[in-house]
Amino acid sequence: MNRNWIFIILAGIVEVLWAIGLKYSNSLIGWIGVGLLICLSFFLLSQAIKKVPVATVYTVFTGIGTVGTVIIGMICFNETFSWNKIFFIMILLVGILGLKIVTPDSDKKGEV
Numbered sequence: 001m002n003r004n005w006i007f008i009i010l011a012g013i014v015e016v017l018w019a020i021g022l023k024y025s026n027s028l029i030g031w032i033g034v035g036l037l038i039c040l041s042f043f044l045l046s047q048a049i050k051k052v053p054v055a056t057v058y059t060v061f062t063g064i065g066t067v068g069t070v071i072i073g074m075i076c077f078n079e080t081f082s083w084n085k086i087f088f089i090m091i092l093l094v095g096i097l098g099l100k101i102v103t104p105d106s107d108k109k110g111e112v
Helices: 003-026 026-048 054-076 083-102
Strands: none
Touching: 003 026, 003 054, 026 054, 054 083
16 A cells, blocks of 8 residues: 555545534634644645545545444444444445555556
């Protein structure tokens, strides 16, 4: 795994943090923290997009954010658990891994 994929994964993890922060921010400092996390996640995305196709970057980013937010919600915030959710999370993960597998690693965007 190269540096660009690490940027994408970190951006997705930061997305989970700011999504949770949106729910719990009720002060100026909380909102500033959320804003900084949003900026950090988009900075990481901007670095990855230089070398990985934008469609792949954005799809993986949002997939990580979706899966992470649903799992954290079920584990930490007592949101409803269901096997249907787990099934669809698994489908998302298969899609994310599939994009990683079929996207060539290159030093220049568009190279195969």
